[in-house]
């Protein structure tokens with residue numbers, strides 16, 4: 001097994017913002033080509049701000065922990081701010097990840113960005 | 127409570143073994159190649175110990191046992207040593223799809239040296255396809271290496287049938303087995319199975335790590351893979367790891383003493399454990415065969431909709447230690463090849479968990495494991511976007 005930081009283990013054991021949002025303003029599911037994992041992000045958006053976010057993960061411990069940290073970081077941010085968050089920010093906030101697990105944090109960010117795009121597209125023509 | 131169920135990877139050393147190792151480190155520390163009394167004593171003890179190991183597999187002479195640093199080295203010596211020594215006769219080698227990573231990597235080395243390697247497939251239970259093996263043989267085949275017991279899915283390979291097939295050929299084909307997961311757990315008779323080479327690892331049966339042996343049938347053409355000064359055994363030069371050898375011997379004595387009883391007891395526990403998981407957890411698939419074709423030391427399940435590294439880390443936080451075949455847990459991010467070889471897909475490998483027992487594993491250990499497993503599986507399924515009903 002890989003070596004994880006205490007904070008990663010904490011987010012794995014007690015993930016923040018876990019679950020689904022009924023009638024979300026946007027949702028997205030992404031898969032990782034690297035390992036075959038999947039995650040779903042649900043967003044509730046008001047005045048261009050992420051007021052609620054939840055996730056589900058079919059992924060490894062690092063994926064669950066990075067998704068959890070990602071939700072904690074972006075909750076309350078505007079969409080523009082949230083789009084600027086990178087996988088590196090998440091890894092740093094977690095005190096590091098084994099390099100072979102960087103792609104898991106990528107998956108968390110990709111899914112978030114896809115959900116934001118889905119929201120923006122849903123506005124077009126409204 | 128702590129439950130270690132990764133005994134196929136390694137086992138704990140028992141006190142009797144540790145004491146033996148200490149004795150040969152602190153008191154009887156000589157090497158067998160001095161011309162004084164303590165060295166002569168060790169020489170005699172090593173010869174006697176080789177004789178002991180030879181007897182455990184019904185080999186005919188102590189000289190057929192070569193001590194190595196474990197099964198990895200034994201596999202290297204067997205495959206590289208026999209292939210290189212016999213390349214004038216042919217350049218073709220046959221292995222199974224379930225070989226240990228060490229044999230797989232050695233096969234790659236041999237390919238780079240100009241040998242051709244055929245990998246014989248296994249069926250959905252992980253049993254070697256004998257007809258495919260027979261078809262794979264060529265006039266240039268010099269060596270067949272078949273793992274004795276699949277280390278991931280627990281299938282006990284039909285070694286006897288393989289031995290029969292090989293002995294029916296018009297030319298000599300050496301027969302090697304990696305018996306790391308078989309030796310000292312069930313009977314292994316090199317005459318009955320017509321084996322020429324057998325790899326054994328000490329730390330799989332409560333012996334020390336870094337020690338093992340290779341059985342080499344008398345008359346086998348084999349080259350060393352290491353070169354050194356004149357020593358006890360020129361097939362494997364260097365100072366013998368006497369403490370580990372003697373520790374492994376003690377471990378083997380104890381293991382053989384309890385072999386039959388452990389086999390029976392673990393078979394019952396295995397049935398019980400499989401039964402509980404299948405009735406108490408939905409959407410599970412047993413990987414590998416059932417009943418007599420499966421080693422009683424191994425259970426392997428795939429849990430749908432969730433990922434193995436998360437399962438094993440979750441279990442570890444509850445004190446239960448297991449292995450997984452998930453791509454996420456491997457450095458290469460490749461799904462476990464044994465699950466693919468038995469016809470499973472990426473997803474099945476993803477959720478696979480291997481539970482391996484030792485002869486001290488108890489019903490309480492397994493009850494505890496089932497309780498924790500139920501908890502972890504349910505928790506991960508709750509957070510998974512994949513669900514049966516959706």
Ligand SMILES: Cc1ncc(COP(=O)(O)O)c(C=O)c1O
Nearest residue numbers: 196197198226277304306307327
């Ligand atoms: C089937 C098999 N072969 C070889 C090995 C390697 O053994 P060792 O650690 O003694 O080199 C192992 C254990 O990891 C094994 O399970």
Ligand code: FES
Nearest residue numbers: 035037060104454
């Ligand atoms: S999501 Fe598969 S390795 Fe992390």
